Amino acid sequence: MTVDDFRSSIDAASSDVERRPGATTERSALAAVVVPLRQVPPTYPDQRPSPGRLRQIDRAFFGPFFREKYGTGGDKALENGRIRYYGPVQPANNAGELAGRRYVHEFDTMTGCTRGWHETLDRMGNVRQVRPERPNGMMGHYQFDSNGRYKGSW
Amino acid sequence: MEVDLQAVRRVFKDVLNGHMLREQADRWAYAVVREEETGVVTYSPPRERERIWAGVMYLYGIDTMKAPNTYLHSNDDIREAMMAIVGGVGDNLASTILRALERPSQCLAVSEASVLD
Numbered sequence: 400m401t402v403d404d405f406r407s408s409i410d411a412a413s414s415d416v417e418r419r420p421g422a423t424t425e426r427s428a429l430a431a432v433v434v435p436l437r438q439v440p441p442t443y444p445d446q447r448p449s450p451g452r453l454r455q456i457d458r459a460f461f462g463p464f465f466r467e468k469y470g471t472g473g474d475k476a477l478e479n480g481r482i483r484y485y486g487p488v489q490p491a492n493n494a495g496e497l498a499g500r501r502y503v504h505e506f507d508t509m510t511g512c513t514r515g516w517h518e519t520l521d522r523m524g525n526v527r528q529v530r531p532e533r534p535n536g537m538m539g540h541y542q543f544d545s546n547g548r549y550k551g552s553w
Numbered sequence: 554m555e556v557d558l559q560a561v562r563r564v565f566k567d568v569l570n571g572h573m574l575r576e577q578a579d580r581w582a583y584a585v586v587r588e589e590e591t592g593v594v595t596y597s598p599p600r601e602r603e604r605i606w607a608g609v610m611y612l613y614g615i616d617t618m619k620a621p622n623t624y625l626h627s628n629d630d631i632r633e634a635m636m637a638i639v640g641g642v643g644d645n646l647a648s649t650i651l652r653a654l655e656r657p658s659q660c661l662a663v664s665e666a667s668v669l670d
Contacts, residue, residue, distance in 0.1 A: 468589070468606065489611055489634065491625045500617050500625060502610060513590075517614040519625060530617055532583070540618055553621050 450476040453508060469504035469515075480509040488520060498522045521545060554588045557597040558639055561608035565635040568615065569628055575616035582613035608638045 453476040466474060470484030477483065486502040497519055504515045519528035529541045542550040564581055567573035586609065588594045596602040611634050619625045 486610055489614075489626070490630065491619070491627070492630055493627045494619050494625055497619055497625065500614060502614055517617055519617060519619065528617075528619075530614070 448480060448508070450478060453477075453480060453482060465504065465506055469502065472501055481505050481507045496521045497527060498524075554585065554593060555595045555597055556585055556605055556609065558601045558605055558608075561605055561612070562635070562639045564612055565608070565631065565639065568612075569631060569635070575624065578612045579614060579616045582609045582611075582615070585609045586613055604639055608635075611638060 465482070465484050468484075469486055472485035472487045474482060474484045482505070484504045484506070486504075488499040488501045490499040491497055498521060500517050500519045502515060502517055504513060506513050514532070516529055516531040518526045519530075521527045523545065525543075525545050525547065527543055527545070529543075530538055531541075532538065539552045541552045544550055564573065564578050568575055568578045585594060589606075596605050615626065615631065617625045
């Protein structure tokens with residue numbers, strides 16, 4: 400499902416509500432004060448949302464807040480209920496196989512917690528280095544090879 | 554906390570001319586990001602919010618290294634980013650003119666006072 404499909408389904412759901420018998424007078428009386436909410440099908444408490452569902456929730460609720468700030472380079476919904484927002488790649492022109500870095504902001508929809516780190520990418524788009532932001536201010540660079548295997552840190 | 558375009562540009566310039574360490578610039582930007590998370594950052598001028606934020610997000614992580622004691626970004630990278638995001642020296646004049654145009658009432662008040670004198 401694309402964003403446009405999702406928006407269309409939301410619009411259709413809103414139209415259905417408005418077509419209910421008796422809804423016309425209600426609507427006219429409250430039209431000035433009722434702000435129609437975006438409607439998203441419910442998720443049961445014991446059910447972890449699928450990435451597709453998470454993406455729907457993100458588009459409707461969190462996205463406008465996080466995407467504008469951190470997700471100009473894209474975003475990805477994960478299996479574990481988290482959404483990652485990618486910043487633009489800041490190019491490094493004299494760094495050999497490394498193409499640049501980007502900031503990644505991760506939002507956990509289950510807990511509301513966020514965390515962030517800087518990734519260094521190679522020219523093939525592989526993440527070769529991660530530099531997490533730690534609460535104590537200490538930072539390390541964690542390196543990976545082109546196959547994603549951890550090499551070491553400093 | 555208020556962040557303006559000049560402050561961001563100044564940090565870029567300070568890094569480039571060696572008056573500020575990249576690590577300090579990174580921490581300055583991180584402080585802005587943290588404040589932004591609590592929603593208390595104001596951008597001046599507000600219409601430049603996107604450029605200011607883009608500048609902050611570039612500075613955040615500017616001290617990333619590709620190997621121990623070797624920065625990922627060259628000064629040329631940083632200079633190019635500064636020009637693209639917050640503009641160069643010539644932009645100061647443009648901003649001044651735009652600010653003056655945004656306050657026509659003050660300009661009018663000055664000219665009226667001049668006439669009365």
